């Protein structure tokens with residue numbers, strides 16, 4: 559070894575004896591070098607970018623700095639970290655490891671480094687798998703949002719049942735809190751911005767708008783294992799948000815708050831009902847508005863601070879059949895509410911100013927193979 563040269567070590571898993579190309583990532587944090595020995599053919603098959611790279615003679619010396627005189631394989635310097643490269647190679651060689659549960663709160667954090675390299679090296683199969691996982695966790699339409707809500711309600715019911723029946727309920731079912739089974743919006747947002755998966759953003763921002771700023775995911779995890787006992791508790795990894803994302807969130811939250819306030823106003827007013835109901839049920843308008851103000855609309859001020867107007871309209875939608883109206887008027891009011899939900903869903907990108915001077919995905923930097 560040349561004096562002053564940093565010692566290199568072989569990666570524990572991806573220094574494959576029969577590999578025919580050495581990848582040397584960027585120096586890791588402690589200044590060491592980890593070498594990967596992989597198959598040119600496998601990577602070339604999956605990645606047109608790496609295929610092009612390997613078609614050229616390696617720019618550096620053949621000999622990696624690991625004292626192994628027997629090795630005479632081409633060596634390529636990569637700008638990626640050893641950690642990211644390791645995760646990426648795992649996804650290439652063992653695609654099954656990508657099958658993470660879409661609803662787990664850590665999934666976006668684990669998929670982000672893989673997706674960044676999959677985009678950079680144009681590995682279509684990995685991009686498709688990761689996009690699929692993230693898209694399943696974050697609804698892309700109102701009907702998907704309603705499906706996800708229904709599943710969440712079922713899950714909440716299981717925990718509520720356990721709380722009411724188990725003698726020593728610990729807040730967990732099969733070793734997991736409810737929060738461990740639901741996607742966490744700030745991690746999803748970070749993933750979507752960094753990896754350019756913008757389809758995830760509306761649902762992630764929308765979900766964040768109704769999470770109290772005081773409920774920080776990491777603080778709750780550190781506090782005690784029982785912090786997540788409250789099954790309705792929503793928390794987010796607030797520290798992942800950048801200043802422009804906070805601005806979007808505050809604007810969107812105000813926008814949704816106005817929607818909640820307008821809905822509460824409309825459904826608490828006699829004249830609004832008189833306008834919507836037919837002659838058959840118009841006589842019920844006053845009693846109905848009074849009843850709603852004392853019932854489903856009662857928590858209005860709080861709802862507007864942490865707004866979830868689609869949830870509010872869904873609760874109204876589900877309550878309409880119990881309002882004692884004729885079938886025709888019931889249909890009319892439910893139709894109004896469904897239409898309002900569609901409008902609310904379509905408004906989300908504008909409410910959070912998405913798509914306006916949106917950050918360019920960091921993956922647009924091109925091939926970063928250093929000489």
Ligand SMILES: [Zn+2]
Pocket residue numbers: 835836837838839840883884885886887888
């Ligand atoms: Zn009627």
